Amino acid sequence: xxxxxxxxxxxxxxxxxxxxxxxxxxxxxxxxxxxxxxxxxxxxxxxxxxxxxxxxxxxxxxxxxxxxxxxxxxxxxxxxxxxxxxxxxxxxxxxxxxxxxxxxxxxxxxxxxxxxxxxxxxxxxxxxxxxxxxxxxxxxxxxxxxxxxxxxxxxxxxxxxxxxxxxxxxxxxxxxxxxxxxx
Numbered sequence: 450x451x452x453x454x455x456x457x458x459x460x461x462x463x464x465x466x467x468x469x470x471x472x473x474x475x476x477x478x479x480x481x482x483x484x485x486x487x488x489x490x491x492x493x494x495x496x497x498x499x500x501x502x503x504x505x506x507x508x509x510x511x512x513x514x515x516x517x518x519x520x521x522x523x524x525x526x527x528x529x530x531x532x533x534x535x536x537x538x539x540x541x542x543x544x545x546x547x548x549x550x551x552x553x554x555x556x557x558x559x560x561x562x563x564x565x566x567x568x569x570x571x572x573x574x575x576x577x578x579x580x581x582x583x584x585x586x587x588x589x590x591x592x593x594x595x596x597x598x599x600x601x602x603x604x605x606x607x608x609x610x611x612x613x614x615x616x617x618x619x620x621x622x623x624x625x626x627x628x629x630x631x632x
Contacts, residue, residue, distance in 0.1 A: 454613040456481030463487040469494065479526065479606060482615050500602050505592040508538035513560050514599050516548040517567040522607035529617055533624050542631035562587065563596070570600045 456478040457463070462470055465487040474480040474490060483490040504511050512535040519527030535545050544556040548564065555561035566584055569576050576584070576597070584593045609615070 452614050454482050454485060454615075456615065457484045466490060473497070477530075478615050478618050479610060482609065482613055496598075496602060500595070500599050504599065505588060505595045506599070509535075509540050509544075510559070510563055510588075511599065512538045512540055513544070513548055513563045514567055514596055515603050516545060517564050518571070518600050518603040519607060520549050521567060521571045522604055522611075524603075524607035524610050526610045526615055526617055527603060527607055529621050529625055532630050533621055546630060546632065559587070566596050567600055570597065571604070 458481075459470075459475070462475065463484055466474065466484055469475065469490070474484065474494070480490060483493060506514065512531055516528065516531045516535055519531055532545055536542075544560060547554060547556045547560065552561040552564040552568065555564055562580075562583060565580055566576065569580060576593075581593065584596065588596070
């Protein structure tokens with residue numbers, strides 16, 4: 450059976466998204482799938498750019514939040530994509546692998562706090578007051594809001610990816626074949 454939500458090829462790219470050709474949207478299968486709804490992908494751009502490019506979290510912390518969200522949401526695509534991105538952001542394989550374990554087995558106290566944040570949002574849809582205070586003391590109000598938005602964005606992506614059977618990007622599969630995640 451053919452997937453009617455297969456990533457759009459270059460010749461199928463919607464004219465309404467011409468300004469996004471060659472940018473982030475055409476580089477990843479997730480956005481080539483979202484391009485089936487040009488208005489959605491166009492609206493997504495600013496939110497994505499804030500979360501990915503203008504987030505108050507430093508890149509390694511952001512990647513821990515994304516990895517934990519992908520793991521908790523069961524998204525193979527997100528997990529594999531962010532092993533590679535996490536490494537590029539300075540995470541070693543020990544820290545990446547720890548994102549799949551209970552927070553008390555995290556690589557650091559800060560990673561544990563970030564993992565507890567994701568877990569609270571996934572499990573209860575809210576941050577308990579004590580965790581919110583702890584996160585605010587470390588990352589500030591803007592950082593806490595960015596964490597919540599990041600978990601929300603990557604949860605939405607996980608639902609899209611898993612519902613629509615989005616294939617892993619070839620470059621990610623090749624990178625992980627060459628350098629699999631160390632246990």
